Each structure stands twice: as C-alpha cells, then as structure tokens.
Amino acid sequence: MIDNQEVAVAELGEWQQVESLKKLDDTQENPFAQTKRIPFYLDKPLHITLTLYNDAGENxxxxxxxxxxxxxxxxxxxxxxxxxxxxxxxxxxxxxxxSKEVTIQ
Structure with a gap:
C-alpha cells in the first residue's frame, strides 16, 4: 500500500450534462498511461468520496x-x-x- 500523498491528483472539471441520476463511468485512458481520468455525474449537490482500493480490498x-x-x-x-x-x-x-475496475500496467 502507498501513502495517500504519493498519488498526485489533478483537479477536475465539468463537461456537458448527461441524462442520468448518478453515474460513474469507466476510466478513459490507455491502461499503460500513467494518468487516469475518472468521469462521474451527480443528480444533486452531495458530499461524496471517491476512493481507490487494491485487489485485496484495502484503501x-x-x-x-x-x-x-x-x-x-x-x-x-x-x-x-x-x-x-x-x-x-x-x-x-x-x-x-x-464502483468500477481499473487496470494499471
């Protein structure tokens, strides 16, 4: 497991509205790329968490x-x-x- 501060997070943007209640999409990058993009949609303002877990289920x-x-x-x-x-x-x-799965290669 790595320390949370070792993963750099680049912030965020908004894109065109979609017709859905809540949605978590697949990452849209090559599995060999070092940067992953995770899009999601919220139907109302919320407090959320977005967490990455390893295959052993550890945060x-x-x-x-x-x-x-x-x-x-x-x-x-x-x-x-x-x-x-x-x-x-x-x-x-x-x-x-x-939840969705992502592969890091």
Missing amino acids: VVTLINEDRKRGNHFIYFDTSSLEKGSYEYRLEGESFSL
Whole structure:
C-alpha cells in the first residue's frame, strides 16, 4: 500500500450534462498511461468520496472527500506510484455506492 500523498491528483472539471441520476463511468485512458481520468455525474449537490482500493480490498487513496455540486465532473490521478494490477474505484454518497475496475500496467 502507498501513502495517500504519493498519488498526485489533478483537479477536475465539468463537461456537458448527461441524462442520468448518478453515474460513474469507466476510466478513459490507455491502461499503460500513467494518468487516469475518472468521469462521474451527480443528480444533486452531495458530499461524496471517491476512493481507490487494491485487489485485496484495502484503501489505497481517497481521491475526493468533499461537497460537489450537481452535474458532470471528472478527476485525473497519477498512477505512477501504484503497483501494476487491478484496482477498484468507488464513488460514495449519502445513499449510494458505485464502483468500477481499473487496470494499471
């Protein structure tokens, strides 16, 4: 496991609205790339966490732990300090939990 501060997080933006309640999309990068982009959508303002877990289910890093407004968001994170393998990223709010898998090579 790595220290949370070893994973660099580049902030975020908004993009075009989508028709959905809450949505967590797949990363949109090459598995060999050192930077991953995670897009997500919130149907209302919420306090959320976006956390990365290793294949043993251990918390590797919390990427977001804050209030976010309604709409489309994304986050970039640097994976260069992570070991190769499969990870799960999980978006959680007061009444939901969504997760997807990402491969680091």
